[in-house]
Amino acid sequence: MMQHTSVRTIVRSLACYVTLAFLCACQHAPTAAVPQAKATGAAIVESSGGHQVGSTGAALKEPIVVQVNDDKGTPLSGALVTFHGDGVTPDPAAMLTDSSGQATTTVTLGAIAGRYQLTASTPTASHPATATLVEIGLAYQERLGALLADKHCTRCHDPESSAERVSNYDNLAVKPHSFSDGSTLNKLSDADLFAIIQHGGPALSRSPLMPAYAGTLSASDVRALIAYTRSIADPPYQPAGTFYAHK
Amino acid sequence: MESPRKSKSSLWHALFGDPVRAFGVVSVVLLLALAVAPTKEHFSQWHRYQRQYLTEIHDRGDSISLRRRFSPGIHQIWLPELGVVDRCTTCHLGLNEASLSDVRQQPFRKHPVIPHKLEGFGCVICHGGQGAATTVAEAHRSERDGEMPILPTRFIEAGCGQCHQNALAGTPQLNLGRAMLTRYGCVHCHSILRPDGTKVAATDHPPSLVHVADKTTREWIYSWLKDPQAYAPSTTMPNYKLSDADASDISAYLISTSRPQAGDTATPDAKASASPDPAAGASLYGQSFCSSCHAVQNAAGNLVGGDVGPELTRIGNKVKPEWLLAWLNNPRVYDATTPMPHYRLTAPQLATLAGYMQGKTDTDYGANVHLTAATTQQVAHGKLLISTLGCAACHEINGVAKPENFAPELSSIGSKPRAQIVFLPGMERSLPSYITGKVRQPGAFGAGVKMPQFALTNAQTDALTTALLALTSRSRAIPDTLRVAYVPETAYQPAGHAGRLMTELACFSCHRINGRGGDMAPDLTAEGSSVQRQWLVDFLKNPNTLRPALIRRMPRFNLSDGESEVLTDYMLTVYQSPAIDQEMGLATTPDVIERGRQLYYSKYACQGCHIIDAKVDKGYIGPTLTSVGSRLTPAWIYEWLKNPEAVRAGTMQPNQNISDEDSQALAAFLSSLKGAASKGAKP
Helix, strand or coil: CHHHHHHHHHHHHHHHHHHHHHHHHHHCCCCCCCCCCCECCCEEEEEECCCCEEECCCECCCCEEEEEECCCCCECCCEEEEEECCCCEEECCEEECCCCCEEEEEEECCCCCEEEEEEEEECCCCCCEEEEEEEEEECHHHHHHHHHHHHHHHHHHCCCCECCECCCHHHCCCCCCCCCEHHHHCCCCHHHHHHHHHHCHHHHCCCCCCCCCCCCCCHHHHHHHHHHHHHHCECCCCCCCCCCCCC | CHHHHHHHHHHHHHHHCCHHHHHHHHHHHHHHHHHHHHHHHHHCHHHHHHHHHHHHHHCCCCHHHHHHHCCCCCCCEEEHHHCEEECHHHCCCCCCCHHHCCCCCCCCCCCCCCCCCHHHHCCHHHHCCCCCCCCHHHHHHCCHHHCCCCCCHHHCHHHHHCCECCCCCCCHHHHHHHHHHHHCCHHHHCCCECCCCCECCCCCCCCCCCCHHHHCCHHHHHHHHHCHHHHCCCCCCCECCCCHHHHHHHHHHHHHHCCCCCCCCCCCCCCCCCCCCHHHHHHHHHHCCHHHCCEEECCCCCEEECCCCCCCCCHHHHCCHHHHHHHHHCHHHHCCCCCCCCCCCCHHHHHHHHHHHHCCCCCCCCCCCCCCCCCHHHHHHHHHHHHHHCHHHCCCECCECCCCCCCCCCCCHHHCCHHHCCCCCCCCCCHHHHHHHHHHCHHHHCCCCCCCECCCCHHHHHHHHHHHHCCCHHHHHCCHHHCECCCCCCCCCCCHHHHHHHHHCCHHHCCEECCEECCCCCCCCCHHHHECHHHHHHHHHCCCCCCCCCCCCCCCCCCCHHHHHHHHHHHHHHCCCCCCCCCCCCCCCHHHHHHHHHHHHHHCCHHHCCCCCCCCCCCCCCCCCCCHHHCECHHHHHHHHHCHHHHCCCCCCCCCCCCHHHHHHHHHHHHCCCCCCCCCCCC
16 A cells, blocks of 8 residues: 555656646747738837836836838838747737837836846848847835935936926036946945945045935945946946856 | 455465565565655655755855755744744745845745845745745645735735835835725725724815706716716726716716805806906916916826826816806815815906916817706616715715715735636636736626726736735734834814914825825924024915925915914914924034035035025025025024934935034024025135
8 A cells, every 4th residue: 555655656746747847848938829920021120118127027117119120111010020038028929010010019027136138029031130128127125226216316316307306417516427327337346335325425535515325324225226226237237256157 | 256356365375475475575565655755755846946956056156155054954934923834945045145146047046135034024924825835836826725826026015015004115016006095086985994903094085066066067077977087187087988878867967966055156256257368377377386286288298287186187178167266266165175275366366367277178078068958767867876886985975875885895805715706718817817807997897897997007007906915814913013003194183273274275285294294395393493483474475486496386375464474473383393492502603604614515515405606506406595594493403404304204305414513513604694695605
């Protein structure tokens, strides 16, 4: 009797493996029907929807729109466009361009904070043409940083005014940098950023126009601000220090 | 009949024929039985993941320390007071490993940074799922006996909302969803009890329809009922998808039962339509800062303005001229609890403003609505519809009582077992997708569903779903000590003449005082410690611009001298902070003032945000300080500089840890700034 049970357990767990393996394998191969192309284009370009900053696990606010053109550069309808990218879920993943040559999809980001690449491709006479869009996902910490930045910092750091808020940038004798300005901020270490945010410009021998925030923001708030600036840096931020290469 | 019995006995004989054989067989069976447990463990999912983890970290630079922190076997976080028995960390091995932040593969990812420690709360409190399970399927997806599967990442903020009953920085989706539950009228029909037993109260202000015929026409009501968003895209009124006949019958009932309101006809002696002057109207509309609360669509089709009051894009289509005049004259006559202030407008001002508003008319709107007089049956049918659809849950309506518990209670909707849900064909069979579907399109769940169609974006639907998913039975079981309780609005009401004035001016629509009121404008609880008397008297009469960058501003109410003084004296006496000592002595010698001036411009660089001399300074963020010495009291300036957050929570001004000495010097300098002629400005 016992013999039987253990054999059954082994068989059962084997069966589990197989189904699991199948399930895993299936997840990578979406089974949605791919529509039949009615036309073949020559190029694909982004119309809108790139460079959005969204929340991990959530759909981006704006839809992603790409346009397929023929060899004369005029928009082409009925061309097949497929969207794919690591960690992102486009819905729909494949479609034909509409009468104005455009294909629109909504994209849900994966659960990890960082950059996501979405590639839109369309077959052409020779090889498939592609357009690559970059989207940014913020997790809890980066989102908190974004909120804090919005409340305390962007009035000075962002030269753009919005309907709700007038920028103070033009009024500053020394100009701060936008938080997405990777070419400047990537050069500052986390420790330097921490110092200037907590103790103000003079901490890095810079202008006192940058106020000290140690009395206002907690250490974890400051870390959240740093995480936020790092995640939206353009060019992207590469942390210095040990790299663990995958073999 | 014979042979099977014979073969059975021969099998018995083969196995247990003699004692040695029997011993051997029994040993083998025993051995195999003993092997079951280790074999089972070896082939178990979690064991496989642990081996995979070791392979994964093998080649990493810090594999030695990673391996040192790894311990084989089942891991468990046990928190009896929370009812947590979480074994998730058996497979999720990298949750606390900072160096694994580049790993994308589950179950080895590092957990994103959050304000809680894993060891303090475990996993399922926030994520749902079955903590005690040791297989992926059971831990993540089990629904046995009403067990809740894992919450999709999209709605993860619902996890926070189980303990945190107030708005939380960092959970915008949950905050929005909760605000919508009270703003979109959900709680007029559905009752929702928070885990502490308090009832979620509505914050919208659906108009009473008792005197509706004074305000508008039957034709407008008809068009509105057919499609509220066609009149005002931003309205929270849902669409009931009424047939022409039903909309006509309801409008007939409302008009026929409406009672005239005394006062609506007692309009001032001005005629609204008499030669409206659009330019003067627009400037009065601007001066009165109507757009702080009301939105209007601009030429580009974007809504501009606040959302405290209704959108006014097509207000001319809606209201009768004489009602509008009476309303602008004193809104509290028609609606005693309106959030709208009673501006003291003169008769010519009223005519100008009303004429301007009346001009906001869309000639196409409702152009082809022609209703014939309704029969008694139609009116009766209108009444029947009103009671079946539950209109009186939100609006006061003559002859129809407010229904109690019109729709199902939602206090535990986040734990509704799947077995109790009727899914639509083709719909993902999960609670989140059911709630989203129901909020997005209630009509899809059958013609009998009374819930109307709301005009919501996907982000709004997700936010509402998040807020509803937070209402779990677990949230009720959490000990009070761990719950961040809901802080209700107080019922604070100032007394006397000043109290009456503050009600008439609807100060609480924008300002918060002693825990009651809006957040559009500064909290006034300690305003009396802050400002000087003459400044406040003048400001209330003619609010000038303190912060040029603000778009929403204090309107001019046209107060009389007497009213302004009554309010000022009340505020100066009652709204005092015990932390601010007005009697403190402040050295104001020229030396100290000069030192303050230097600190202002160099050490603390205050000019980055504030203007003293508009010719040289341009700082835009904080208020202008040109004459701050005649506005604020020196004691208040001193305390403020030392710790702004302690004086006014939530302020943007950073706490620069200014020493007592520096604060005194700065306060002395600022107090010396008495206006344009001041010598304090930068040379």
